[in-house]
Amino acid sequence: MSLLRRVEMAQQGAATPGAEALVSVTPPPPPSRMPPPQAVATRDELLMAARHRLQAEVVRAFDSLLDATPDDVRAKVSGIVDRVVTEGGFAVTRPERERLLDEMVHDVTGFGPLEPLLKDETITEVMVNGPSHVYIERNGKIQRIDNVFLNDEHVLRIIDRIIAPLGRRIDESSPRVDARLPDGSRVNAIIEPLSLVGPVITVRKFSAKPYTVEDLIRFGTATPEMFAFLRACIEARLNMFVSGGTGSGKTTTLNVLSSFIPNDERIVTIEDAAELRLQQVHVLTLESRPPNIEGTGAVAIRDLLRNSLRMRPDRIVVGECRGGEALDMLQAMNTGHEGSMTTVHANSPRDAISRIETMVLMAGAELPLRAIREQIASAVDLVVYIERIQDGSRRITQVSEVGNLQGDVVTMSDIFVFESEGMQDGKVVGSLRPTGVRPAFGTKLMERGIELPAHWFGYAGR
Numbered sequence: 103m104s105l106l107r108r109v110e111m112a113q114q115g116a117a118t119p120g121a122e123a124l125v126s127v128t129p130p131p132p133p134s135r136m137p138p139p140q141a142v143a144t145r146d147e148l149l150m151a152a153r154h155r156l157q158a159e160v161v162r163a164f165d166s167l168l169d170a171t172p173d174d175v176r177a178k179v180s181g182i183v184d185r186v187v188t189e190g191g192f193a194v195t196r197p198e199r200e201r202l203l204d205e206m207v208h209d210v211t212g213f214g215p216l217e218p219l220l221k222d223e224t225i226t227e228v229m230v231n232g233p234s235h236v237y238i239e240r241n242g243k244i245q246r247i248d249n250v251f252l253n254d255e256h257v258l259r260i261i262d263r264i265i266a267p268l269g270r271r272i273d274e275s276s277p278r279v280d281a282r283l284p285d286g287s288r289v290n291a292i293i294e295p296l297s298l299v300g301p302v303i304t305v306r307k308f309s310a311k312p313y314t315v316e317d318l319i320r321f322g323t324a325t326p327e328m329f330a331f332l333r334a335c336i337e338a339r340l341n342m343f344v345s346g347g348t349g350s351g352k353t354t355t356l357n358v359l360s361s362f363i364p365n366d367e368r369i370v371t372i373e374d375a376a377e378l379r380l381q382q383v384h385v386l387t388l389e390s391r392p393p394n395i396e397g398t399g400a401v402a403i404r405d406l407l408r409n410s411l412r413m414r415p416d417r418i419v420v421g422e423c424r425g426g427e428a429l430d431m432l433q434a435m436n437t438g439h440e441g442s443m444t445t446v447h448a449n450s451p452r453d454a455i456s457r458i459e460t461m462v463l464m465a466g467a468e469l470p471l472r473a474i475r476e477q478i479a480s481a482v483d484l485v486v487y488i489e490r491i492q493d494g495s496r497r498i499t500q501v502s503e504v505g506n507l508q509g510d511v512v513t514m515s516d517i518f519v520f521e522s523e524g525m526q527d528g529k530v531v532g533s534l535r536p537t538g539v540r541p542a543f544g545t546k547l548m549e550r551g552i553e554l555p556a557h558w559f560g561y562a563g564r
Contacts, residue, residue, distance in 0.1 A: 149202070323488070
């Protein structure tokens with residue numbers, strides 16, 4: 103007879119045949135006043151249950167809250183919170199009740215769980231990967247946070263809240279949308295069937311106060327001497343491309359560089375979502391338009407660029423070149439609109455030139471590659487490359503002059519290159535140093551009465 107069987111018989115008080123009776127094994131009594139583990143709800147589970155109940159009540163009362171003042175909304179939602187907490191038997195503390203109240207008010211008057219994140223000036227990007235995974239970028243570092251949505255429907259309601267005032271829509275037939283928040287922050291949303299993790303929202307936040315040269319110097323983006331050099335290039339009407347990867351700070355840098363344009367010039371800015379905020383007086387801001395519900399009415403960057411040539415601009419500033427508009431930008435730079443600027447996604451200054459070639463080909467013009475490269479060599483004077491380095495900071499790491507076409511190659515010369523000296527206290531130590539190359543466009547600077555110290559370029563004398 104197996105040992106297991108003997109133990110079972112002993113527990114039942116029976117003797118084991120043909121053997122000594124085993125000692126009776128009595129199971130210990132269950133602990134008193136201890137409910138089973140599954141009955142013990144954690145604090146987070148309790149608060150989540152309260153949120154679900156409150157959401158349902160607030161949604162039912164939504165129509166009556168639409169026309170109410172902010173104070174009335176808070177008072178009415180406060181009554182709903184008190185009633186639900188009492189009826190549901192939710193034992194919440196005063197701080198927890200206030201947090202629940204704030205969350206419900208944000209759902210009615212703002213953008214739900216996004217609201218406190220959008221108000222936090224230290225956060226530069228918000229990423230919602232489905233209802234339960236929310237990330238932010240702060241100081242160049244991405245981190246996950248506790249703010250969560252209740253479910254997919256909750257995320258969809260917030261997306262609708264963002265895009266409805268703009269006349270945009272998102273559904274299965276049009277499952278992605280670009281939009282802009284009232285403060286200018288850029289929003290991209292994508293839902294099923296394109297997203298397999300639930301509704302996704304990405305918000306590139308817009309600084310309430312535009313960054314200045316002093317801010318970028320304080321952040322370590324570049325030195326005062328470098329910005330003085332770039333100011334001289336802009337005043338001398340050099341055509342400039344600011345290049346870099348996603349999130350490297352291209353638009354912020356372009357906005358600061360645009361502030362160097364003289365105040366007496368007529369400037370046209372063209373963007374997909376208006377982010378540039380130039381402080382000059384004579385600025386015309388143009389923004390592209392996506393197609394409407396019927397799929398018509400779209401106005402592309404390229405259309406606006408062509409139209410801007412008829413608006414007598416002194417300078418054209420394009421937020422970003424992504425496609426065929428690169429050809430129109432080069433033609434504008436080559437036909438009297440000197441001093442124009444734009445940004446381009448690229449991994450180096452040389453890569454920026456290759457990207458421009460590719461985008462020109464996307465325009466559909468059947469130009470031979472040599473003709474395209476001649477256009478680039480003639481139009482582009484300077485490529486400023488900015489990147490986000492290991493410590494999360496954004497720095498200008500290369501400034502390169504675009505030269506002539508030699509054979510089939512557009513020549514380039516690095517004027518300044520960032521040299522890293524290692525890490526110290528979690529920060530990259532290094533500086534943007536001259537290569538000793540004398541820029542060919544120095545004569546353009548001198549023609550406009552601009553003379554820069556020779557030692558800035560790593561050589562002495564003229």
